[in-house]
Amino acid sequence: DTAVSQTPKYLVTQMGNDKSIKCEQNLGHDTMYWYKQDSKKFLKIMFSYNNKELIINETVPNRFSPKSPDKAHLNLHINSLELGDSAVYFCASSQDSSGKQYFGPGTRLTVL
Amino acid sequence: AQSVTQLDSQVPVFEEAPVELRCNYSSSVSVYLFWYVQYPNQGLQLLLKYLSGSTLVESINGFEAEFNKSQTSFHLRKPSVHISDTAEYFCAVKNRQAGTALIFGKGTTLSVSS
Numbered sequence: 001d002t003a004v005s006q007t008p009k010y011l012v013t014q015m016g017n018d019k020s021i022k023c024e025q026n027l028g029h030d031t032m033y034w035y036k037q038d039s040k041k042f043l044k045i046m047f048s049y050n051n052k053e054l055i056i057n058e059t060v061p062n063r064f065s066p067k068s069p070d071k072a073h074l075n076l077h078i079n080s081l082e083l084g085d086s087a088v089y090f091c092a093s094s095q096d097s098s099g100k101q102y103f104g105p106g107t108r109l110t111v112l
Numbered sequence: 113a114q115s116v117t118q119l120d121s122q123v124p125v126f127e128e129a130p131v132e133l134r135c136n137y138s139s140s141v142s143v144y145l146f147w148y149v150q151y152p153n154q155g156l157q158l159l160l161k162y163l164s165g166s167t168l169v170e171s172i173n174g175f176e177a178e179f180n181k182s183q184t185s186f187h188l189r190k191p192s193v194h195i196s197d198t199a200e201y202f203c204a205v206k207n208r209q210a211g212t213a214l215i216f217g218k219g220t221t222l223s224v225s226s
Contacts, residue, residue: 033213041150041200045213056213090155100146101214103156 003027004104006091012110013081021076021107023091029102030095031055032074034066037088037106046089049074081111114139114205118217125224127195133188133220135203143205145186146214147177150200159201162186173197198224 004025013019025032033056034046047066048056054066063079078085091104119134137143147159160171167179177188186203200221204214 031210035213041219043156043202043214043216043219045215048213050210092156096210100158100161102158103148105155 004091004093004102006089006104006107008107009105010108010110012112014112015081015083017081018077018079019081019109020078021089021091021109023074023076023104025072025091025093025102025104027093027095027102028072029093030071031093032068032071033092033094033101034074034076035090035092035103037090039087043090047074047076078109081109083111085109086111114141114143114207114215116203116205116215116217118201118203118220120220121218122221122223125193125222127224127226128192130191131189131193131197131222133201133203133222135186135188135217137184137186137203137205139184139205139207142208144208145177145179146204146206147171147175147186147188148202148204148216150202150219152199156202159188193222193224195224195226197222 007022031050033048037043049068052068065077068074088106088108090106092101094101115138117136145162148156149159160169162179170176175190200219202219203217
């Protein structure tokens with residue numbers, strides 16, 4: 001079974017649209033994350049939730065809104081998509097403070 | 113705040129040659145250190161990590177990294193690479209406090225050719 005799964009794997013959409021990416025982990029972890037990997041492959045944290053509570057919120061446009069319905073899910077909703085939002089978005093989860101994070105396969109978002 | 117510098121953006125090597133991917137970090141607090149690998153069109157996989165104890169850590173596929181506190185480095189090495197090692201390698205640090213995120217370097221592309 002996949003430990004951290006994301007849907008969809010690919011997402012192509014027009015500027016101005018609203019879209020969501022879903023993430024689920026079956027590891028029983030308390031903490032989940034969203035990272036963005038840009039075209040130069042640079043990875044940067046966007047958000048982190050611990051037990052459904054937002055604990056990290058980096059400098060991200062408020063068009064991005066994470067939602068955690070339960071501790072196994074962390075979804076990312078993006079309003080009014082822009083060309084610069086094109087990237088690969090990775091979800092991850094971890095259990096303890098040691099930092100070992102399990103990553104999902106990524107969602108490649110292309111905004112046209 | 114923490115930061116990570118990977119000194120080489122691309123490292124081309126021939127098969128069976130040794131390789132070193134360099135990583136330096138900056139932090140005002142104690143951190144954990146990691147190397148992640150990303151194969152083409154895939155997600156990130158943990159390669160190895162330093163939490164405490166022995167400063168030399170090894171992975172199951174022949175990579176090793178050594179934590180050097182005085183030089184604030186965590187270089188990754190392999191004595192003999194394979195073509196299948198071709199991938200993007202990311203060094204990362206994490207504040208030891210629970211709930212903090214990984215801070216990644218910009219990555220090093222390792223290209224192994226025959």
